[in-house]
Amino acid sequence: MTSRLFGRPLAAWTGAAIFAALLFCASALTAQPVSLRLGGMELSGEAVGYDGTYLRVMTPGGEVTIDLRGADCEGPGCPGADWIATLRLSGTPRLGEVILPALVEGYARSRGFSADRTEGAEGAVYTLRDAETGAGFLSVAFTVKPTEEGFEDLLARRADGVMAARVPTAAEVAAAEAAGLGALDGPGRVRVLALDGLVPVVAPGQAARRLTLAQLAGILGGTIRRWEELGGTGPITLHLAAENAGQVEGIARRLGVGMVAAAVSHDGVDSVSAAVAADPGGLALVPLGETGFAVPLALEGACGIVMAPRPGAIRTEDYPLSTPLMLFLPERRQAVPIRDFLAWLPSPEAQLVLRRAGVLGLSAVPIPLAEQGERLAAAIAAAGEGTSLADLQDMVGFLRDKTRLSPTFRFEEGQIALDPVSRSQFLALVAAIREGEHAGRALWLVGFSDGLGSAPRNVALSEARAEALAASILAALGGEIPEGTGLNVAAFGEALPLACDDTALGRALNRRVELWAGPPG
Known part of the structure; x- marks a missing residue:
């Protein structure tokens, strides 16, 4: 017979074709030698993953994926009768110590499975079993370490996914693509599990009570070293927990700080x-x-705008120190038990687990206009040459009979492409519309901008972003909005700032498309 790999005859494999063949993910195996015979062809290498059907093999020419149903497999790397799907996750303790283990246990409870936990050398290992037969079918193993080391484990094939408290750097994305793992920042590669918010804290006797984003950047970057520059006294001592070091690193990068200054290190947040x-x-x-x-x-x-770490502001990422907690999964085929677990993560049961774990999920939460007094007051205070009080009255009149929903869409720097959190919000919104969760009301995509440039230009820019997002939603739904649901666009430019425009992060917060829901018609 002629064996085929994704439509290509085995005899036609070349080094380039083998390298390009890594398109899907298999569950993990310990890398061990295998020899495969497919018809008259033989292939040898190390087995690095299996999903119940397809075996991934690292060969001298690169990584290939083989359908074992048409092959003879010999060697210690061949999956045996006792094989179960395995998902190895490496990265931030913020996810690996509490949040994801709680999700695994919650998933098992919701499906009526048993979940056996053992402690490995670097983290917990769960084996999920059929409650009646006791047969194991899924293993989830956690390796707890800094986010950057999680990406290193992924590149070295020691992990199947990365638990991350920040987006990957450009160097990490490039390294993953060079290793045949696909674009880590591409569609479908990142799953935002939860949203967290960091708060700057000081000793009770500290005279300083407020910080600007620029001052926080100075402290993290080491250019501000004494409290006298901030209204206090004495040297500043930065403290950092290994548990959330990735989150702090992500915040520092968004503030334009390349490397966090020297800090006193602690194991856990409570000790910090x-x-x-x-x-x-x-x-x-x-x-x-x-x-x-x-x-x-x-x-x-x-400019005087105060940014408070309220749960609603963290859900919408209006609070500047909001941080997403994410799973990065490369372009690989996944075993059915792993796919089922990942598909459960956006469910209401999972959102309840996240809330009990002390973080916020991605479920859409209503934020009535009556609860947005602070930002309306800031808009009135900022009204001037670009935005008049009459403009604000028109905006409030438009929004009065509508309710803001927590999903908010922001964009990559200088692009119309959505950032990773917004891509997750986009997929969730499309699914909710398709399943009829918004039937009987009109959805409004309301665009806003930063204050750079003229007011008319900013209205046009914010409208263009909202229209592009609406077009993407429509395309994802196959060109039609379900009957009974409306999808509309509005834009108000710089009229409702969330932050000051004196920092890049502040401007990024202001460039957004909000989701509002109103009566049909």
């Missing part, structure tokens, strides 16, 4: 909060709700 509370010059960034006896600092822009 306690150390800062006892250190008159201490400062740290800790998750909302884990401040302990340390005192949170308000974030205030140079």
Whole structure:
């Protein structure tokens, strides 16, 4: 017979074709030698993954994927009768120590499976079993380490996915593509599991009570080293927990800081909060709700806008220190038990698990106009040459009978492409529309901009982004909106700023498309 690999005869394989063949993901195997015979052809290498049908083999020419139903397999790397699907996840302790283990346990409960937990050398290992037969069918193994080391494990085939508290760097994306893992920042490669928010905290006796984003960037980058520059006294001591170091690194990068300054290192967030509370010059960034006896600092822009870490502002990412907690999965075929687990993650049961774990999920939450007084007050205070009070009255009149929903869409720097969190929100919104969750009401994509440039230009830019997003939603739905659901576009430019425009991060927060829901018609 003639064996084929994704439509290409085995005899026609070349080094380039073999390298290009890695398009799908298999469950992990420990890399061990295998020899495969397909018709009159033989192939040898190390087995690096299997999904129940397809075996991934690392050969001298690259990685190939073989359908074992048409092949004879010999060697210790061949999957045996006791094979079960395995998902190895490596990366940030913020996900690997509590949140994802809780999700695995929640998934097992919701499906009536048993979940056996053992402690591995670098993290927990779960085996999910059929409750009646006791047969294992899925293993999820966690390796807890900094985010950058999680990406290194993925490149080295020691992990099937990365638990990340930040988006990959350009170098990490390039390395993954060069290794045949596809574009880590491409569509479908990132799954945003939850949203977290960091809060700057200080000791109770510290005189400074507010920071601007520029000042926070100076502290993280080491250019501001004394509290005298911020209204306090003494040297600044930065404290950092290994548990959320990736989150702090991600915030620093968004603030334009290439590398976080030297800091006192701690194992956990609780010890960081306690150390800062006892250190008159201490400062740290800790998750909302884990401040302990340390005192949170308000974030205030140079224009006077105060940015508070409220749950609603974290869900919408209007709060500048919101951080997504993500899974990065390369372009590989996944075994059915793994696909089922990943498909469960956006479910209401999973969202409840996330809430109990102290983070916020991606489910759409209503935010009535009556609860948005602070940002309306900031808009009125900022009204002037570009946006008049009459413009604000028109905007409020338009929004009065509508409710904002938490999904908010933001864009890559200088692009119309959505950022990773927004891509996840986009897919969730498309699914919700398709399943009829918004039937009986009109959805509005409302565009806003930063304040750079003229007011008419900014209205046009914000409208263009909203229209592009609406067109993408329509295309994803096959060209038709389900009957009973409306999809409309509006734009108000710079009329409703969330942050000051004096930093790149502030401008990025202001460039957004919000989702609002109103009565049909």
